[in-house]
Amino acid sequence: MSDGLFEEGLFGASAEDRAGERIAENAPLPVRMRPRSLDEIVGQDDLLGPGAPLRRLVEGAAPASVLLHGPPGTGKTTLAGLVSQATGRRFVALSALSAGVKEVRSVIEQARRRLGHSGEDTVLFIDEVHRFSKTQQDALLGAVEDRTVLLVAATTENPSFSVVSPLLSRSLILQLRSLDADDIRGLVRRAVTEERGLGGALRLDADAEEHLVALAGGDARRALTALEAAAESASSTGADVIDLPTVEATVDKAAVRYDRDGDQHYDVISAFIKSIRGSDVDAALHYLARMIEAGEDPRFIARRLVVHASEDIGMADPTAMQSAVAASQAVQFIGMPEGRLPLAQTTVHLATAPKSNSVITAVDAALTDVRAGKAGMVPAHLRDGHYSGAARMGNGQGYQYPHEKSEGVLAQQYPPDELVGRDYYAPTQHGAERTLADRVPKLRGIVRDDARQ
Numbered sequence: 001m002s003d004g005l006f007e008e009g010l011f012g013a014s015a016e017d018r019a020g021e022r023i024a025e026n027a028p029l030p031v032r033m034r035p036r037s038l039d040e041i042v043g044q045d046d047l048l049g050p051g052a053p054l055r056r057l058v059e060g061a062a063p064a065s066v067l068l069h070g071p072p073g074t075g076k077t078t079l080a081g082l083v084s085q086a087t088g089r090r091f092v093a094l095s096a097l098s099a100g101v102k103e104v105r106s107v108i109e110q111a112r113r114r115l116g117h118s119g120e121d122t123v124l125f126i127d128e129v130h131r132f133s134k135t136q137q138d139a140l141l142g143a144v145e146d147r148t149v150l151l152v153a154a155t156t157e158n159p160s161f162s163v164v165s166p167l168l169s170r171s172l173i174l175q176l177r178s179l180d181a182d183d184i185r186g187l188v189r190r191a192v193t194e195e196r197g198l199g200g201a202l203r204l205d206a207d208a209e210e211h212l213v214a215l216a217g218g219d220a221r222r223a224l225t226a227l228e229a230a231a232e233s234a235s236s237t238g239a240d241v242i243d244l245p246t247v248e249a250t251v252d253k254a255a256v257r258y259d260r261d262g263d264q265h266y267d268v269i270s271a272f273i274k275s276i277r278g279s280d281v282d283a284a285l286h287y288l289a290r291m292i293e294a295g296e297d298p299r300f301i302a303r304r305l306v307v308h309a310s311e312d313i314g315m316a317d318p319t320a321m322q323s324a325v326a327a328s329q330a331v332q333f334i335g336m337p338e339g340r341l342p343l344a345q346t347t348v349h350l351a352t353a354p355k356s357n358s359v360i361t362a363v364d365a366a367l368t369d370v371r372a373g374k375a376g377m378v379p380a381h382l383r384d385g386h387y388s389g390a391a392r393m394g395n396g397q398g399y400q401y402p403h404e405k406s407e408g409v410l411a412q413q414y415p416p417d418e419l420v421g422r423d424y425y426a427p428t429q430h431g432a433e434r435t436l437a438d439r440v441p442k443l444r445g446i447v448r449d450d451a452r453q
Contacts, residue, residue, distance in 0.1 A: 029228035030221045032196045033187070035078050042187055042220075043074065043179040054174055058082045065144050065151035067129070067159045067168070070176030071299070073219030076154035079176075080125040083152055089121040090114065096131035101139050108143040115148060122149045129153035130162030137164045144170050178218030178297070185213050187220055188227055202231055207244045215251060217297030226251050251295075268294075273304060277312045281351035288340075288347050298339045302328035305346050313350060314359035316431035323349045354431025362425040369419065376416030411449035421448065 035041050038048055038058055047054035057066060058079065066083075068076040081091060092107050111122035124143075126132070143149045144167065151171065155162060159173055179187075191197035192204050204212075208230070216223035227242075230250045234242045272287035291301055302324070309324040327346040331339040369375075383395035400412050413420060423444070427437040 028225070029191060029197060029231075030224040033191050033194070033224055035075065035082070038082065041075055041078070041082075043183040044176055047174055047176070053172060054079065057172070065149075065171040066153070067163060067171045067173045068152065068154045068176060069157075069159050069173060071156060071178045071218060071297075073216075073221045073223075074176040074178060075220065076176060077125065077127060080123065080152040080154065083123055083150070089123045089150065091123050091125065093125040093127065096126060096128040096136075099126075099136075101136050104136060104139045108140075108148060111143065111149045121147075124149040124151050126151070126153045128155060130155040130157040130159070134164055137167050141166050141170070178300075179216070179220055180218070181213050184216045184218070184220065184223050185209065188212055188223055191224055191227055198227075198231055202234055202239075203241045205241060205243045208242050208247045211244055211247050211295075215295035217295060217300065219297075269296075269301075269304060272301075273308055273312075276308055276347065276351045277355065279351055279355065281348055284347050284351045285344065288343060292336075292340050292343070298331045298336055298343060299328070301343055302331050302346075305343070305350060308350060311360045312355055312357055313353050314356045314433070315436055316356035316358075316428065316433040317353040318432060320350055320353050354433075356428045356430050356433050358426055358428055358433065365424045369422070374416075374418050376418040378416065379413050381412075382414065407446070409443060409446050411446060414447065 038055060041048060044054065046052065048058075049055065054066075057064065068079060070076060077093075080093075083089075085091075090111075092111070094103060094107065107122075107124060111124070114120045114122060124140075126140075129137070140149075140151060144151050153163075153171070159168060163171075188204070188209060192202065193200050204227075212223055212226055212230075215226055226247070230242045230247045233250050234240075234246050239246070268287055268290055272284060272291065275283035275287060288301070292298070306321070306324040306328055309320040313320040323346045327342040330342040334342075380394045381398040381400075400410055402408055402410055402412075404410075415422065425440065427433045427440055429437055
């Protein structure tokens with residue numbers, strides 16, 4: 001498996017095995033440190049608090065199928081095992097990379113027989129469910145519907161786009177977040193001291209610990225794998241300490257030090273964005289290089305570029321968003337180190353682009369009005385008029401189709417009565433938005449003509 005803290009060999013194990021009581025001493029460190037209870041789970045406080053949906057599921061109080069959505073190394077597989085362990089159900093795992101419809105149906109049939117013969121329920125865990133075809137996902141529907149299996153599916157992709165609607169409607173969708181620096185730091189320290197980890201046989205220097213935290217990029221497995229490799233390297237030389245040079249040599253990275261409390265992490269990304277906003281392309285590339293060399297998650301960098309493309313450039317250069325999204329997709333497609341190239345290209349594009357914050361200003365102004373209760377009835381002529389009885393209610397009646405005008409725009413009320421004449425979008429004179437600065441007032445003049453009569 002590629003995610004979580006389980007190994008494939010443990011998937012068919014008993015509840016005791018999954019709780020960690022008989023895990024082999026020579027198992028990889030991420031397996032040995034796999035959480036054995038909810039109290040050992042880090043980084044998902046919103047989902048695991050008292051009465052929270054995930055805690056209720058794991059404690060067996062809310063038997064419902066669930067889709068766990070989140071980055072690698074956040075504990076999706078671990079949580080699936082805990083669901084089975086806590087509820088006493090049989091645990092079966094499939095990987096979407098290797099399983100087909102035949103395997104899915106076989107598991108469901110076995111689950112149905114067990115349920116009928118002994119009353120034993122089955123938790124079916126499917127990793128990377130977004131890789132299942134529509135046919136494979138459809139094969140799960142009946143068993144999920146009648147609770148022949150309790151489905152726990154994991155995906156790194158947005159399930160709204162990668163999972164079929166019928167399966168979405170039958171499942172609880174829970175989003176797990178990337179672990180932050182404190183989460184990773186605490187996990188590493190436990191692994192150094194606990195008997196199932198390194199057992200205190202080695203000491204971890206503070207700067208080496210911070211380098212491991214930075215390299216992890218929010219991924220628990222990555223941090224523990226790097227720690228284990230560094231520990232083996234230190235032990236082979238007779239050392240009793242894991243220092244920064246040992247970690248550097250093990251992972252073949254030069255340390256770009258983030259301070260112990262994680263402030264440097266936020267300082268560097270802040271300086272990166274502010275340099276782009278300030279149009280200093282060279283400073284932006286410097287901070288990009290620091291993050292790459294420090295082992296920052298490239299997807300995190302790409303996400304910040306996508307946000308910046310709208311927040312600080314917007315319609316001044318509409319191609320900036322295209323560039324940022326393309327970089328995000330390219331990084332996921334090709335990985336690192338080649339991913340540094342689309343990241344750098346987009347950094348240069350955004351830093352040298354004309355700037356405008358009109359998009360974020362406009363949407364935040366609209367949100368302010370909505371939150372203040374300014375959300376009147378949708379005008380009758382704009383409402384859906386395609387269902388039976390809509391015409392009797394006046395819905396959809398009197399709507400004018402803009403394409404019937406040669407200009408493609410006509411006078412018609414679009415906002416609720418309370419917001420007629422309210423302006424949100426204010427184009428600047430920068431870049432491509434200069435054209436909109438002339439066009440938007442003309443459009444408003446035509447569209448609102450009837451409101452002034």
